[in-house]
Amino acid sequence: MSIWGKLTGAAAGLAIGGPIGALIGVFAGHFIIDRAGREHYDDGRANGHDARARSDDGARTQDEIAFTIGVIALAAKLAKADGMVTRDEVEMFKRVFPIPPEEEANVGHLFNLAKQDVAGFEAYAKQVAYLFRARPGVLEDLLDSLFLIARADGQLHPGEQEYLRRVADIFGLSEDQFQRIRAAHFGPDAQDPYVILGIERSISTDDLKRAYHKLVRENHPDSLTGRGVPPEFIRTATERLAAINGAYDRICRERGIS
Numbered sequence: 001m002s003i004w005g006k007l008t009g010a011a012a013g014l015a016i017g018g019p020i021g022a023l024i025g026v027f028a029g030h031f032i033i034d035r036a037g038r039e040h041y042d043d044g045r046a047n048g049h050d051a052r053a054r055s056d057d058g059a060r061t062q063d064e065i066a067f068t069i070g071v072i073a074l075a076a077k078l079a080k081a082d083g084m085v086t087r088d089e090v091e092m093f094k095r096v097f098p099i100p101p102e103e104e105a106n107v108g109h110l111f112n113l114a115k116q117d118v119a120g121f122e123a124y125a126k127q128v129a130y131l132f133r134a135r136p137g138v139l140e141d142l143l144d145s146l147f148l149i150a151r152a153d154g155q156l157h158p159g160e161q162e163y164l165r166r167v168a169d170i171f172g173l174s175e176d177q178f179q180r181i182r183a184a185h186f187g188p189d190a191q192d193p194y195v196i197l198g199i200e201r202s203i204s205t206d207d208l209k210r211a212y213h214k215l216v217r218e219n220h221p222d223s224l225t226g227r228g229v230p231p232e233f234i235r236t237a238t239e240r241l242a243a244i245n246g247a248y249d250r251i252c253r254e255r256g257i258s
Contacts, residue, residue, distance in 0.1 A: 019123040020066045023073055027110055063131050070128040071097060071142065072107060074167065076114035077121040078146050082157035085115050092152035096145045121163065125170040139171040140181070147185045156186050176201050193247035205257060212248045219244060 016024065075097070079089040090111075099107050132138045146167065150160045161182075168178040179192065179201065188195045194203075199211050217223060219241045252258075 016062050016066045018127045019120065020069050020073070020127050023069055023110065023113065023124075024065070026113055027069075027106075066131055067128065067138075069110065070124050070131075071145075072110045073114040073124045074121060074128070074142075074146060075149055076111045077118045077124070078149055078160065078163055080115050080118045081150075081159040081163040083159065086153055088152040089149055092149045096148050118159075118163065122166065122170060125167045129171050133172075136172065140173060140177060143168055143171060143173060143178075144181050144184075147181055151185050156182075193250045196243055196247035197251075205255065208248075208251065212244070215244050216241065 075093050076085075079085040079093070093111070128142070129139060143164065146164060150156055150164060164182075165178060168181075179189070179194075182189065190196075194201050197208075197211060197215060199208065203211070219237050221238050221241070
């Protein structure tokens with residue numbers, strides 16, 4: 001049976017609970033999502049239902065439904081994160097998550113419900129994260145798919161980056177994982193202090209200090225002047241040294257290094 005055939009009125013929404021269940025309720029025409037109420041989803045419980053009490057078969061079915069609806073909601077709200085949903089983003093969503101022709105109208109209806117604004121996306125992300133807490137690879141793949149949608153228009157809008165970083169945090173993904181996925185789609189972040197210093201995020205404090213001092217020696221204007229470098233390059237080196245110092249200071253603050 002199609003997943004849409006399993007959405008029997010409000011029953012599926014009530015069984016799943018949380019913001020995803022509420023969205024199913026809207027889809028079924030029985031409930032209206034209270035934007036403020038979405039954020040009260042907590043610890044996998046909603047409407048008095050404990051997800052852990054379901055049968056194995058029922059749990060798999062409901063998890064499948066919840067994941068599908070959650071993905072649609074997160075993708076729709078991501079598309080809205082830059083202020084406007086574009087045709088490119090919608091088409092990319094369809095390529096990333098293939099939809100049978102007979103179900104396009106249903107998916108479109110849900111997508112339109114969720115894309116009304118970006119508010120509430122954290123509640124959907126929390127519920128998906130809870131459902132797949134034992135399968136982090138699924139959550140990483142989902143973030144990767146959301147990045148595909150974000151790059152549909154060829155650029156990463158600041159609102160989209162903030163959205164994706166928050167989703168990654170909720171999914172329990174590390175900064176290294178986030179940066180790796182981001183770089184795969186958009187290249188390294190030129191403002192990332194680790195990129196500026198040319199080092200890995202996992203570098204030890206001692207190796208960080210050694211790498212920093214080496215860069216300072218190599219890029220210090222006085223050293224370049226002594227080697228007979230033209231003045232134009234000295235100015236560039238001065239700017240680069242300022243960037244190196246700023247990146248090092250930022251990393252030290254983040255790590256609590258005095």
